Structure formats: C-alpha cells, structure tokens
Amino acid sequence: xxxxxxxxxxxELKHLKTxxxxxxxxALAEARTHGDLSENAEYxxxxxxxxxxxxxxxxxxxxxxxAEVIDVxxxxxxTVKFGAWVTVVDEDTDEESTYVIVGEHEADxxxxxxxxxxxxxxxxxxxxxxxxxxxxxxxxxxxxEIVKVSYE
Numbered sequence: 001x002x003x004x005x006x007x008x009x010x011x012e013l014k015h016l017k018t019x020x021x022x023x024x025x026x027a028l029a030e031a032r033t034h035g036d037l038s039e040n041a042e043y044x045x046x047x048x049x050x051x052x053x054x055x056x057x058x059x060x061x062x063x064x065x066x067a068e069v070i071d072v073x074x075x076x077x078x079t080v081k082f083g084a085w086v087t088v089v090d091e092d093t094d095e096e097s098t099y100v101i102v103g104e105h106e107a108d109x110x111x112x113x114x115x116x117x118x119x120x121x122x123x124x125x126x127x128x129x130x131x132x133x134x135x136x137x138x139x140x141x142x143x144x145e146i147v148k149v150s151y152e
Contacts, residue, residue, distance in 0.1 A: 082103075
C-alpha cells in the first residue's frame, strides 16, 4: 500500500468513529422515543446503518493493522512496478490513459489507480516504454503500448 492510500483509509476510519458512529447513536435514541420498535422504520434504518458502520470500522482496522506501506518516492527506473505512473495508448483507438499501480484497498479506476492484482496492472508490471501488452477485459482483448513510466 502507498502512504497516501494508508492515509485515506485512516481518514475514513477516523470519520466513521468520530462523526458517523455518534450520529447513528443519536438517530437510534431519537427513533426509540417514537414508541413501538417493531414497526419503527427509522429505528430499523438506524440499526442497519449502525451495522454497516461497525462492519466497516472492523474491516478498516484489520486492513490498517496488516498494511505493508511502500514509500514509492524511493523507487525509480523505467520498468513498471508497484507505485509506477504508467501512460499507455490503446492501439485500436489511440486513446491515451495514465494509471498508477497501487495496493488492492486503494484502487479506484475512476481516479486512475489500478490495483497491482488487476489484469491491466499484471500485464504492465515488468514492462518498459515501447512495449506492447495485451489485456483481457470484459469487452474482449485489447492491446496497449506503454508510452511513459515514472515514479512521482
């Protein structure tokens, strides 16, 4: 995991513990004042939310406790590895995209963060600029050329 990914998870955990958890406790207390709990939709919604929050808190605590943080600022080279920023061009459409290879728990394709376990990242790892890689996607096989590799 990158230091930035760990920080995002720690921020989410802090938010859940300091904002969300107290909020749901207040919502439960308010719902209890409305009487019969068996037919109280607000109470059941608050309990569902509480269950989600507690599950996510436990999950985040487990992830953070076992995280292996890699300082990507100390990495360099021209081959793709964990922490690399990779610019690729789709060989069929000439569309250019840039991704960073990150840990599983910090991946977000919309933000350009690829999990190192994803098919795209696995195809890119170990390759250098100028190499062509083929990636099996849900829409079929696609070919990409690596244009640039950097470690920012």
